[in-house]
Amino acid sequence: MKHLWLVLLLCVACGSDPKPVDGVHVVATTGMVADLARIIGGERVTVEALMGPGVDPHLYQATPSDVKKLRNAKLVLYNGKGLEGKMADVLIKLARKTHVVAVSEEIDAGVLLKDESEHWDPHVWLDVSLWARCALVVGEALAEVDPVMAGDHRAAAKKFAAQLQDELHPWVKQQVETVPAGRRVLITSHDAFQYFGRAYGVEVRGLQGISTTSVAGVKDVEDMVNLITSRGIKAIFVESSVPPKAIEAVQEGVRAKGGEVTIGGELYSDAMGSEPPTDTYVGMIRHNVETFVKSLQ
Secondary structure: OHHHHHHHHHHHHHHHOOOOOOOEEEEEOOHHHHHHHHHHHHHHEEEEEOOOOOOOOOOOOOOHHHHHHHHHOOEEEEOOOOOOHHHHHHHHHHOOOOEEEEOOOOOOOOOOOEOOOOOEOOOHHHOHHHHHHHHHHHHHHHHHHOHHHHHHHHHHHHHHHHHHHHHHHHHHHHHHOOOOHHHOEEEEEEOOOHHHHHHHOOEEEEEEOOOOOOOOOHHHHHHHHHHHHHHOOOEEEEEOOOOOHHHHHHHHHHHHOOOOOEEEEEEOOOOOOOOOOOOOHHHHHHHHHHHHHHHHO
16 A cells, blocks of 8 residues: 555656656757847757858758758747848748747837838847847747746746846947947948947948848949048958958058058857857857957057
8 A cells, every 4th residue: 555655646746747858949040049049948948050150141041951950840930030031931831830930020110220222131139139129039939839838938038138138238338438439430241230330329331231142342342442541440340251352352442542451350240150259149249349349449
């Protein structure tokens, strides 16, 4: 009889544990989105990022193996607003059978930027305060596919969003303000940093448009050279996910006019890095800000 009661007690104890054995398999498009899922989901999730360091999401095309990963995922997270342009059809079809969420979907349209052709600017993560909103979307998405742990996912999302909003966002502002206002000009390969510029008081110029599918022409380079020489801008920047050829052409053009502009360093715009600290979103942002400030102070 004692043995029977022991067995019953063990069964009740096992049945009272609300955590199932298996976790949640998440597939994300970019490294920044994957980083959100890892931080918020913790040990509960396994996360795969389709696009690794140095990969340009504007030009990325899903491979057959990518499609298989997406179909096998319990949750698919992507940036949205046209960033993953060549994957749009795949994601639309996938949403019929799989839980698919754009992390930027809850940002009010009035806050979003557009280019001259009225295309959405998808680079919301470069404004830390906007990325904090995206963290809450990820927490809600995880809660929906993993209801047993819904409270934990929402709490983790709120905690990380608060860290971004209350710690990283003001730190970026403080650092940028150490550069004299007249020198706060950020020139890069493509126009990825407009949200950064608006949030932190920086004038932003990109050779290409908001998508790298556009190509910088001779006139684009000439106009940038004239801007740099006329205003005495001292540094321009390459991006980890964009070939440096166009920016190097600008540098040569400035020299041909008797001026000098340095390449202030490499910034991470559309992809995170492969090594610490730039292999996390927070590390990537801190690197960008420190590189920008050091080059223009």
